[in-house]
Amino acid sequence: MQLESLRSAFLRRFHTEPLLVVSPGRVNLIGEHTDYNEGFVLPAAIDKVIIVALAPSGSDRCEIEALKLGQADHFSISAIQKGEGWQNYVRGVVHFLKQNGYAIQGFYAMIDGDIPIGSGLSSSAALEGAFSFGLSQLFQLSVPPLLLARIGQQAEHEYVGVRCGIMDQYANIFGHRNQVIRLDCRSLQHVYYPFSFPDYYIVLCNTLVHHSLASSEYNIRRQQCEEGVSILQKHHPEVKSLRDASAAMLHEYIQEIPPVVYMRCMYVVEENDRVLQAGEYLQDGQLDHFGELMYASHIGLQKQYQVSCEELDYLVELTIDRPEVIGARMMGGGFGGCTINIVHRDGLKDFMEFITHHYTKRFHRKPEIYVGQIVDGVHVVD
Ligand code: GLA
Secondary structure: OHHHHHHHHHHHHHOOOOEEEEEEEEEEOOOOOOHHHOOEEOEEEEEEEEEEEEEEOOOOEEEEEEOOOOEEEEEEOOEOOOOOOOHHHHHHHHHHHHHOOOOOOOEEEEEEEOOOOOOOOOHHHHHHHHHHHHHHHHOOOOOOHHHHHHHHHHHHHHHHOOOOOOHHHHHHHHOEOOEEEEEEOOOOEEEEEEOOOOOEEEEEEEOOOOOOOOOOHHHHHHHHHHHHHHHHHHHOOOOOOHHHOOHHHHHHOOOOOOHHHHHHHHHHHHHHHHHHHHHHHHHOOOHHHHHHHHHHHHHHHHHHOOOOOHHHHHHHHHHOOOOOEEEEEEOOOOOOOEEEEEEEHHHHHHHHHHHHHHHHHHHOOOOEEEEEOEOOOOEEEO
8 A cells, every 4th residue: 555655656756657565574582783783683574674776867867755754855876975864875875885895876766664763673674684684676776685784784883874784684685584693793603493382472561651762872782792802812813703702701701891791791791692593592482481491682772781760670670560562672772762572462452552551651652562473674675
């Protein structure tokens, strides 16, 4: 429906038939802030998407309209500079396609979709993927999938200023229906684990608190991890990232590591172990144990990594005595956005009412609640 209306709007505006690209957001079941430490993550693409209509402009000029925002951007392929806000995701992707040697030409684009922006579902990676993949298709560039993910990440680092890991872009590109991705962020190899439990839903509760990852805290966490690594390296040169560290190793050098850095590093080491363990539980269908690890992950993010907030903590706290909830935790970079919950279908309605009632009472705003389906990664639709 949305696709058809986007196509019509595009035809009215640019008078040419577009290529239509669907680009999903992502959830992450467990493994937060582990990606840039070369650890493990367990994300999946979900049915909250960005859709983009694209056609060649026949010149050097690019014109882009973002329907939901009521904003537009234009630039020339030969002179790309940084812009404002969302423009940088698109400009950055085009810049890095070019820089990687791809013969990119001018284009018209129209953006729509239903993914909530700044809610921890990675609308940014969805936007990057829509353009890296979409332009590769449009101009028949055959950019390899891993490079598409990297181009999105480069855009984020250089144009947006967030030194993010690769998880979000990877899930957007490699997502598979009803499967979660167990990604090793060092080797960049993945395996798929089926996630099709007919009795359970992945439910996202949106605090509607808008995080701003770019606003430094994310980059500070990354720096603290690097600081920990550089201290450990003095004693263990083989430690290239926190992936190579253990709790015992951190403990051994506790005197040398500043307390905050120690706490951050310990979280990452423990979270990595949780992801590996969680993957096994998932494969064995032991959802109860899986859920316990989700709660442990949340506590680590709240107390050790300190990227949660009052609203996220309350949403998780509310689930603790709910029999229909298997596990819950904050998801994504933090400081707002969504919690991810695994909820039994029989209790879904009660769960939604309960959360809505209590959250609204405490924060005077209604949370948004979505049931997420795991879908394919970015693709073109006929
Ligand atoms: C953001 C980043 C990811 C990842 C998560 C935290 O979503 O884009 O690379 O670091 O935060 O797990």
